[in-house]
Amino acid sequence: QSSRRIEHWVNRNGQRCKVAAEFRGSADLGLPSTSDRDKYIALMKIAMDQRRKFGRIENPIRFSGYQLLKELGHSFSGENYEDINRWGQRMADTTITSEQVIYLAARKKYANKTVHVFRSFLRSGQSDDSGRTEHFEVVLEDWLLENLNQSYVVPEDFNSYRQLKRPTAKGIFGYLHLWFHASQGRPVEKDYTELCMMLNIPVYKHVS
Numbered sequence: 111q112s113s114r115r116i117e118h119w120v121n122r123n124g125q126r127c128k129v130a131a132e133f134r135g136s137a138d139l140g141l142p143s144t145s146d147r148d149k150y151i152a153l154m155k156i157a158m159d160q161r162r163k164f165g166r167i168e169n170p171i172r173f174s175g176y177q178l179l180k181e182l183g184h185s186f187s188g189e190n191y192e193d194i195n196r197w198g199q200r201m202a203d204t205t206i207t208s209e210q211v212i213y214l215a216a217r218k219k220y221a222n223k224t225v226h227v228f229r230s231f232l233r234s235g236q237s238d239d240s241g242r243t244e245h246f247e248v249v250l251e252d253w254l255l256e257n258l259n260q261s262y263v264v265p266e267d268f269n270s271y272r273q274l275k276r277p278t279a280k281g282i283f284g285y286l287h288l289w290f291h292a293s294q295g296r297p298v299e300k301d302y303t304e305l306c307m308m309l310n311i312p313v314y315k316h317v318s
């Protein structure tokens with residue numbers, strides 16, 4: 111897929127309103143996949159480690175291919191290094207159009223805005239007889255950097271996430287993490303059809 115739209119109803123200030131987000135990627139690269147999500151969550155762990163060490167996250171976020179693959183538990187093969195490069199290109203290429211979805215934490219308001227997640231992505235390094243030495247550099251867009259530093263974006267538990275194997279489990283993990291954080295652990299209830307649309311899976315008409 112090179113485009114996808116998600117819309118659902120939310121309660122804000124006591125009123126029910128519809129919000130939507132549309133994702134668009136190039137025909138060549140497509141939209142981010144489950145394996146891209148894995149790499150993104152690993153990147154967020156690296157970013158939050160930076161925040162704990164220095165007090166805030168600053169652009170650019172630098173990491174080695176070895177570091178990211180080690181976090182993911184992947185082998186250090188040439189193909190996996192190429193996967194990191196394709197992931198970065200795809201993330202920088204994807205555009206998100208927000209209809210009251212993206213929140214600007216410093217200004218405390220939702221926005222109708224067309225944004226990216228990565229402003230830029232850079233790969234550098236070389237291969238030699240002693241092994242592969244490649245580094246990567248991600249520049250996050252201002253809205254995301256702002257929300258991370260304002261603690262509005264709540265990073266997911268990477269160690270728990272790594273234990274999940276199936277795409278649907280990984281897809282629902284982020285939503286559950288957010289909903290239970292918002293409800294402070296109280297039970298949450300969601301519409302099945304709406305949840306399927308968010309996860310991009312079929313809506314079954316019978317118990318399955």
